[in-house]
Amino acid sequence: MIRIGVVGFGARAAGVINHVFREASTEFKIVALVDPDKEKAKSRLLESDKDASFYDSLDKMLKSAKLDALFIGTRCNLHSPYAIEAAKYDIPLFLEKPVSVTMEQAMALEKAYQKSRCKVLVSFPLRVSPICVRAREMIAGAAIGEPNHVHAVNYVPYGVGYFEGAYRNYEVTQGLFLQKATHDLDYIMFLMGSRIKRIAAIWSLGKVFGGKKPSKLHCSVCGEQKTCLESPENRKRNFSGGTETDHPCPFSKAAGNPKDGMNEDSSSSIFEFESGAHGVYSQVFYTRREGERGAKVSGYKGSVSFDWYSSELKLIEHHAPFTNVLRPPSGMSHFGGDIELARNFLAMIKDNAKPMANIWDGIQSAYTCLAAKESASTGKFVKVRMANKH
Numbered sequence: 001m002i003r004i005g006v007v008g009f010g011a012r013a014a015g016v017i018n019h020v021f022r023e024a025s026t027e028f029k030i031v032a033l034v035d036p037d038k039e040k041a042k043s044r045l046l047e048s049d050k051d052a053s054f055y056d057s058l059d060k061m062l063k064s065a066k067l068d069a070l071f072i073g074t075r076c077n078l079h080s081p082y083a084i085e086a087a088k089y090d091i092p093l094f095l096e097k098p099v100s101v102t103m104e105q106a107m108a109l110e111k112a113y114q115k116s117r118c119k120v121l122v123s124f125p126l127r128v129s130p131i132c133v134r135a136r137e138m139i140a141g142a143a144i145g146e147p148n149h150v151h152a153v154n155y156v157p158y159g160v161g162y163f164e165g166a167y168r169n170y171e172v173t174q175g176l177f178l179q180k181a182t183h184d185l186d187y188i189m190f191l192m193g194s195r196i197k198r199i200a201a202i203w204s205l206g207k208v209f210g211g212k213k214p215s216k217l218h219c220s221v222c223g224e225q226k227t228c229l230e231s232p233e234n235r236k237r238n239f240s241g242g243t244e245t246d247h248p249c250p251f252s253k254a255a256g257n258p259k260d261g262m263n264e265d266s267s268s269s270i271f272e273f274e275s276g277a278h279g280v281y282s283q284v285f286y287t288r289r290e291g292e293r294g295a296k297v298s299g300y301k302g303s304v305s306f307d308w309y310s311s312e313l314k315l316i317e318h319h320a321p322f323t324n325v326l327r328p329p330s331g332m333s334h335f336g337g338d339i340e341l342a343r344n345f346l347a348m349i350k351d352n353a354k355p356m357a358n359i360w361d362g363i364q365s366a367y368t369c370l371a372a373k374e375s376a377s378t379g380k381f382v383k384v385r386m387a388n389k390h
Contacts, residue, residue: 005032013073014044024342032065080105087116099362101174121355122362125337145299150279152295159285163209163250170261186365194275201372203267205258211251
């Protein structure tokens with residue numbers, strides 16, 4: 001039995017542990033939790049874990065529960081504080097992204113892990129998904145020559161969810177560069193084998209979602225259900241996705257505003273790598289029905305491109321009449337990345353394996369996203385802080 005303690009047992013943590021971890025090994029068992037909403041956390045436990053103990057603090061749990069591993073799945077603004085506390089202990093940690101949502105948090109997290117023995121796996125499933133790993137192998141194997149440019153996109157078919165649920169709480173999320181692009185900029189740096197050293201970004205705020213409707217407005221009490229494209233009735237009719245039952249209004253004041261802070265409708269960035277290569281990335285949150293997420297990396301000898309939604313990886317040779325197309329399996333959680341993370345975490349616990357996405361990857365992604373956010377606010381290129389592991 002692998003005794004696991006959980007801090008923040010919400011929907012994401014429950015989905016990962018109850019299903020993905022158990023797919024990797026039936027040995028996982030939740031034995032201890034820290035969660036302020038004890039009853040809801042209990043409701044998410046599998047029957048085999050109902051005897052788990054609840055603790056008031058991470059420190060008490062780690063000192064009393066005799067754990068083999070730790071999972072931090074709190075709201076995003078609490079990832080850093082709990083990870084900093086966990087740095088004092090020599091225990092494998094699975095840490096949800098983003099690891100930090102402010103520069104102060106990221107710098108404190110970096111300091112805490114300079115001499116820590118805590119081995120951390122950051123939840124970056126995209127970089128370990130089969131299609132991304134194979135693309136990296138092609139690039140590292142000189143299939144395209146030196147990678148000089150990357151063009152990446154994320155057209156999110158479920159983006160409205162960031163404006164009608166808990167994710168629209170800007171105090172917690174600090175925007176979608178940190179919530180969403182933290183995944184993408186991480187896998188982009190992994191693909192290119194180089195860190196981003198400076199970045200310029202722009203965003204659109206409040207042009208689609210957000211607005212002046214009452215903060216507590218729900219579809220069930222709104223007089224515009226027949227005409228509003230976001231009503232459950234019209235979502236069902238138009239196959240446009242999103243929650244098809246009563247839900248908070250994505251055009252309300254609760255979604256925030258550009259002045260005080262809100263998630264962006266879309267955002268883009270251009271960046272330079274330490275290697276001298278450069279690239280561009282865009283994410284769009286009002287698109288529907290058919291998503292697109294992936295990248296194209298080009299060198300003099302060829303180009304590698306892939307899209308997770310279509311499950312297609314393509315190698316184009318520039319100086320020979322050949323195009324090679326590979327199609328990995330589709331329909332897996334986070335495109336197959338979640339199960340790879342779970343297997344890696346299991347190996348960290350049982351065999352002292354190295355994490356496939358470590359704390360320094362998480363911190364570097366946070367620094368890059370924070371620089372993008374600063375650039376979007378100031379209109380200037382911003383130098384990215386570099387995580388300095390000692």
